[in-house]
Amino acid sequence: DAGVIQSPRHEVTEMGQEVTLRCKPISGHDYLFWYRQTMMRGLELLIYFNNNVPIDDSGMPEDRFSAKMPNASFSTLKIQPSEPRDSAVYFCASSLSWQQPMNTEAFFGQGTRLTVV
Amino acid sequence: LAKTTQPISMDSYEGQEVNITCSHNNIATNDYITWYQQFPSQGPRFIIQGYKTKVTNEVASLFIPADRKSSTLSLPRVSLSDTAVYYCLVGAREVGNTPLVFGKGTRLSVIA
Numbered sequence: 001d002a003g004v005i006q007s008p009r010h011e012v013t014e015m016g017q018e019v020t021l022r023c024k025p026i027s028g029h030d031y032l033f034w035y036r037q038t039m040m041r042g043l044e045l046l047i048y049f050n051n052n053v054p055i056d057d058s059g060m061p062e063d064r065f066s067a068k069m070p071n072a073s074f075s076t077l078k079i080q081p082s083e084p085r086d087s088a089v090y091f092c093a094s095s096l097s098w099q100q101p102m103n104t105e106a107f108f109g110q111g112t113r114l115t116v117v
Numbered sequence: 118l119a120k121t122t123q124p125i126s127m128d129s130y131e132g133q134e135v136n137i138t139c140s141h142n143n144i145a146t147n148d149y150i151t152w153y154q155q156f157p158s159q160g161p162r163f164i165i166q167g168y169k170t171k172v173t174n175e176v177a178s179l180f181i182p183a184d185r186k187s188s189t190l191s192l193p194r195v196s197l198s199d200t201a202v203y204y205c206l207v208g209a210r211e212v213g214n215t216p217l218v219f220g221k222g223t224r225l226s227v228i229a
Binding site: 033 | 149151158159160161162163166204210211212213216217218219220221222
């Protein structure tokens with residue numbers, strides 16, 4: 001498997017524009033997580049899905065942020081409108097069901113570096 | 118979730134053994150200790166997990182004393198490529214039901 005795939009790797013956009021980040025989890029993984037990383041706040045969990053259903057979105061900073069998972073192989077994180085303080089690296093991760101015996105780790109993508117100017 | 122405390126940064130020369138200690142005084146009976154490694158411009162990756170005593174794999178060793186209030190990640194004979202941020206996490210053994218919550222981690226710099 002190619003691992004968790006995120007696109008784009010880099011995104012530069014102007015304040016006020018809509019930004020959509022994409023993630024393809026590892027095939028067969030039931031859980032998908034979205035994280036944001038900044039120097040000031042470190043790695044923050046934004047939202048996670050189980051079997052395509054959002055379980056906890058308490059980490060989503062504002063209503064400007066939304067995430068969807070229309071099927072088991074694709075998820076999006078959308079920011080609308082974007083602001084300079086949204087500049088960060090956004091990571092997507094996936095894992096097996098917690099009920100499966102080998103589920104002891106999450107696999108992260110390479111991240112999307114977002115810059116809002 | 119048990120709170121963890123680890124040094125912000127450490128420096129080491131190549132070839133030395135590096136020990137990073139993590140404190141987790143409020144660890145619960147069912148909690149496991151897991152370490153992740155993050156290289157620059159990459160996502161974190163799992164290194165090792167343990168519950169008590171000692172665990173060893175091809176990358177590192179994890180030492181956990183009997184009271185489990187701390188743990189030490191040991192990296193034998195580090196090289197420049199071990200320069201990374203190392204995160205100590207305490208929580209459920211399995212991912213998913215209790216998602217990973219990362220602290221600030223320890224930034225390890227390996228010097229030639």
